[in-house]
Amino acid sequence: MTDKLTGAAGRQYVTDAIRHSLRSGDLVPGQRLVENDLAESYGTTRSAVREALQDLAAEEIVEIIPRRGARIRAVSIDEAIQITECRSALEQLCATKAATQANEAQRTELRRIGTEMRQAVADGAVHTYSALNQRLHELVVEASGQEVARRQLERLNGPMVRYQFRLALRPGRPAQSLQQHLDIIDGIVSGDATAAARAAAVHLNDVIEQLRSSATTSSATAPTRT
Amino acid sequence: MTDKLTGAAGRQYVTDAIRHSLRSGDLVPGQRLVENDLAESYGTTRSAVREALQDLAAEEIVEIIPRRGARIRAVSIDEAIQITECRSALEQLCATKAATQANEAQRTELRRIGTEMRQAVADGAVHTYSALNQRLHELVVEASGQEVARRQLERLNGPMVRYQFRLALRPGRPAQSLQQHLDIIDGIVSGDATAAARAAAVHLNDVIEQLRSSATTSSATAPTRT
DNA sequence: GCCAAACATCTTGTCAACAATCTGGTTGAT
DNA sequence: ATCAACCAGATTGTTGACAAGATGTTTGGC
Structure with a gap:
């Protein structure tokens, strides 16, 4: 395993990884994205994941509901x-x-x-x-x-x-x-x-x-x- | 003074305040937005300001340069x-x-x-x-x-x-x-x-x-x- | 007097612990 | 059997402290 991706690098890495997972079908609309899980599986910290999720929310790829977390947004x-x-x-x-x-x-x-x-x-x-x-x-x-x-x-x-x-x-x-x-x-x-x-x-x-x-x-x- | 605006409320308040200041001419393009200053003058925490700035950056109203902070973006x-x-x-x-x-x-x-x-x-x-x-x-x-x-x-x-x-x-x-x-x-x-x-x-x-x-x-x- | 290197200060970036809230299941009464 | 209140675990939200990097100033050499 490579080093732990920290901070800004992690943020970018996580957004890219999620975008890619979506493209390849590993993530489906509605799927929950739990900060801790993502942080662990991508080898980052929760802060990096949090910011990445904010970025994806701005792109309307994920939807963040306060106190309920993020999920892949379904497009009708x-x-x-x-x-x-x-x-x-x-x-x-x-x-x-x-x-x-x-x-x-x-x-x-x-x-x-x-x-x-x-x-x-x-x-x-x-x-x-x-x-x-x-x-x-x-x-x-x-x-x-x-x-x-x-x-x-x-x-x-x-x-x-x-x-x-x-x-x-x-x-x-x-x-x-x-x-x-x-x-x-x-x-x-x-x-x-x-x-x-x-x-x-x-x-x-x-x-x-x-x-x-x-x-x-x-x-x-x-x-x-x- | 009213209560301190914390968290999500503060975040919204700061984005609105900055948008408004821009409209009224209190903020000019190129102007620096220092997180601590904003937090103090709006009665919020730095985290709230930080997130607000991220939002404004997504709208391309401010520009964030890593380690250099945020400033009002100039539109040519x-x-x-x-x-x-x-x-x-x-x-x-x-x-x-x-x-x-x-x-x-x-x-x-x-x-x-x-x-x-x-x-x-x-x-x-x-x-x-x-x-x-x-x-x-x-x-x-x-x-x-x-x-x-x-x-x-x-x-x-x-x-x-x-x-x-x-x-x-x-x-x-x-x-x-x-x-x-x-x-x-x-x-x-x-x-x-x-x-x-x-x-x-x-x-x-x-x-x-x-x-x-x-x-x-x-x-x-x-x-x-x- | 001018330039470059060292330094002090200001500012942003990162993190980990703690608090608040939600979720789902269990219990007990009707 | 049904429903409501409650409880435990999971998950997000918030904070404050610390680390790392940038900026402007002072100092020393030329």
Whole structure:
């Protein structure tokens, strides 16, 4: 075992660890996060854990109820839709700006992502496609130079990991979104701000549709009790 | 003197107090916030102040540098513009939804605000107009039912108080924005989502223009040193 | 007179013990 | 058998003391 992670380092470590556990499914919504347990299992002190939990609460990943402790926040489908609507608004903004602001390196990477996405769909490489998808959205924001929007989007995505996961695994989903992604890329690369924004809107509307239909398909987010 | 504000109560009290001091100009960007001093002057403990500062840092109102303490964050004009661009994107979303989702009470209040705004401009009542302006933006968001956007917009406005203040006092500003506000109201009240969104976009583009021109008029945000 | 190193002071970061509160189960009366 | 009051254990909240780091000042050398 390495040294005990103390103070600020521990704080960062714990937030990262929890975020990661959430992504990998080790933590489910509703699950209690007991300060002492976390401190022990991560080899930190309770203060570090406490502060980490505050950070995660600010990101709305966990919910802290006074005197009752922290638990992983459950995101209802309705809220997931609202989050995606906000993402749509902000990503349209970024796509618009990216179309005029992106530099050559960024345009080149966009084109490359487009090619690789086509390839991934042809190969049925779901995981690769998902990674490219994420990189694409990141790159659009980066190329727009809109730092404020970047931070907002980061925040919005925090509580969404669960749903992103669920959607990406739907059969036929990559094929369905491929053209939408390519349209976004085309719009930006060709410098057509309006087209880029419209393509982003179309794509995110489709994501919202998927969320809506998943509301009826899968059971509603069951409150996971102990 | 009342009792000492301890714990969670103190935490809330301190965040509110600092927010208020910022609004009223008692605190200027760059100003240091020393934990002990704040604790003493607000009659709280250092822990409460510490947590309050963390909250304010999450809202990007203060900036915490490790081992160096907290200070009021300075917002550059460039960042103010980015913030307003995000506001624009999100308020267009809200205006769109409000046009179809607003209930009768909300539509009635919107109409009333329109009338009172006209009156305030006619009377030259700058302060009244400014209050109506704020209420209008709030109400649009409220009527949209978009809770996520509401929280995002709240966060965006936190660091902006200084600029809002500066803009509202420009001579002739109310008269200039009146028509834009009335257009937003009309769009929503008449249920024309597209018109409402477009009106919101026009209004916020104009705010951005104002910010741009204020960049050349007034001196850039001078780093206020001790 | 100017610069650099040592120092004193101020300020934040960390921790561990203690207090307050909640939870769930047990007991006893009806 | 049901319900309410109570009790024990678990968990979070709060505090004060101490450690560690930054800042500004003084001192000594050149």
